[in-house]
Amino acid sequence: MHDQPAPKVLDSLWRYRWSSLAVVLGVVVLSVAVSLLTADRATAQARIVLKAPDRAGLVGVEAPSESAFVRYVNQRALFAGSDRVLTAAAAKVGDPPVSELREQVTAEASANGDSIVVRVTADDYAASAALAEAVVGAYQDESRADVRAAAQKLVDTLAARRAAILASIPDVPEASRSVEPNYSAAGQSLSELDKQVTQVRAAAEQFGDGVSFVDRAVPDPAAGGAGARNAVLGLALGLLAAAALAWLRADRDRRVRDVDDLAGVVEEPVLAEVETLVPPELAALREVGSPPLWPYQFAAASLRTAVDRGVVVVTTPGRGDGATTATLQMATTAARGGSRVLVVDAAVRSHGLSDLLGLRYDRQGLTSIAVGAARLEDCVRVIDLGDQVPLWVIPAGQYEEATLDHFRSSLLRAAVAAMRAGYDLVLVDSPPPAIAPEVTPLVRESDGVVVVVRRDRETRVVHRLRDQVRLLGGAIIGYLFTFVPPRSETPRRDLPTPLAPLRRAR
Template structure:
């Protein structure tokens, strides 16, 4: 008997879909709670459009796009300089520390290099807006002061040049040379005055170097986005954990998922698979008068290949469809021309007897019911011979089927069972019929079934899809321990082919 292959992830998750959904749900919930508790800083962005460089050189920028882009990067660095940060802190009244401002404020040149992009992250939208205003005001004041200082330095230089020219002119002696120097000095002084005027005009036009400010509203959806982001992260993490847990559980609890897996697990042949049907269709399969389904006819053909005569036990775990399989096989074999005896060996539950209307409705001891519904319990206790319990059922078209019901059952009846009587009765059944099909519980669930298994010629094990592989191994071992021989398997509740 081989091991089943490792379970597929999809099958594992589907099997444990409820617990997997719970794991994912808990992970998402925890992630959302963390986002709500920790919070998300509110962010605000503003753009400062820079003025075009002046020809007077007040900004100290050479002409050309490259030079101006370099200037924009320098101004972005200036936004977070000590001077601007200190000014912003002062405007905020000292309520925010310098370190906090440095962490909260970022600036960079735009892709085109024509503006500065400022971003502020704070604990609330209002705080972000307040910091942004303080930083912009501080930057503009510092820039204006910087321009004014640069213009003053340039005007001071021009004033010194003017003074130097006037002093040289005063030291020149009277005459032709003085007249020439006077004309040259006048021209130079005129140019200096013109230059000074240009600087003053340029300084007035440039001001703080900012053409305009595009100030956006604070991002008030930051928390919602944080919740959504953390929720997605939680979903991903929870999904990974759920898949891992589901696969680990499925690997520890391997199950028979399809025909190929059953064939890989067992040594004996798999006689066929029965597709899962609706409740109404399943109820119709329990009616002996209905023709057996195509799949059960194929299984019956497979049964005939492994055992063409004798006593055949059909068993399996509760809920696997043992009774339905037994009835359908009996009907199919009878319609194929065999003389078939159908026996209800489940004396505790008598499901087969109930399905065909031969169940004892009163406990054992009621004489009327005993005479009306004698069965396997009466045979095992020596009260009747097998022939006295048999009922012939018409299947139609002249086909008949003989049935022995389970008989009446109460606590204490099994202690009066006689194994030798059962063995002798089964021998009589074997001699009288081509095939004897006995619907029996597993030896572990009903110890009296062990006597039936031991007296049989072969055992057909009905395996439900998703049956526990370890449980199937235990059932096979139980059958072998009591002296039974497994002839084959039938897989029930198989997935329908689309």
């Protein structure tokens, strides 16, 4: 027995597309929900763009190159996160402990190295924004104080030098000062010192706090993008989970989805595949004498090739697969081809074929033959298919629960031999042997078995029926695959006109 190949992932996803879509959406929603519940929603970010250090050396650094300026920005970022700045910031927001601010505040150089990025995490956005603004303000205040202190120190140094120069000037009469060389040199030095003091004060005023401009606190883009990132991650995980679940379900729930699936799990040929019919078409198809569909004609031709003359059992793994319709259609095809055809309703409990032929309440039938109550020839009925084409029928007969206990295999074997001798082709509409053990002698004595399998039937059920037929000594000729989705290129058949009432003869 062939094993059905492992399902494909894409086919499994399409097969369980709605449940797979639910899994993907569920994982995405869960990912976003987790992001919203655990994300740092109270994170604010402010940016401090620095001025280039002045050449007067007020901040103790010169930045003649880009790399030097980047180093300067990194130094100022360290200063922005220092305890001194955090202490000043705490005074602006209610004096929280500096140790707490160390955990809430981070300051680092931006990616392009032109600014300081201050990030603050607090209980809510308003608190984090207020603290970020406080840190920026404290940085500006402390930087301005440092610049002023450095400027004052330079001014004091220059003042001391000026005082020293004044003290060194000799006391000469005013009329002689113009010709006194020391006095003239001292005057030039004092003038230069005064100029430097003016430059220092101007540079300090211009440099101020060393900040070019400030971007006010806003929600941190990195924190805000966590939801989108988690959604994308959830989508990827959801697709993986859906694919895994769909594949596992498809692997555990092996079904015959198309004719290739059926051919992959059995060794015998697929005689034909029959498309699903709309109710009006199905009703017309079940009319006795209606023109057979071409798939049944093809199946009948294949059947006559395999069994030129004999008894063929038509059965199915389960109810509703279309065995009765297939039996009547193939019998009609063979009869219209000039063969002497007998159909036997072996479904003694359901009387499906007898119902179609209007023979449900005929008391004599297969049950009468099996218990020895009637001869074969007494149970045969003749149905006119039209155009003077006869079809011989043995109905199911009267069914009673106790009747099955009296079925005799020897009588059924003798009846099968008589059927084979009297007709070109005998088609027996049989229920699955597992639920109708009384018909097992028909399978054993037959010349072949045709199995009708509907789409979406479980492969394990097909395997079980196949094994049962083999155990009973039967041989499967082939399979009919039914309820195939209609193809757009397949033309729809015209519905036949209603037929006249059936004419029966004994």
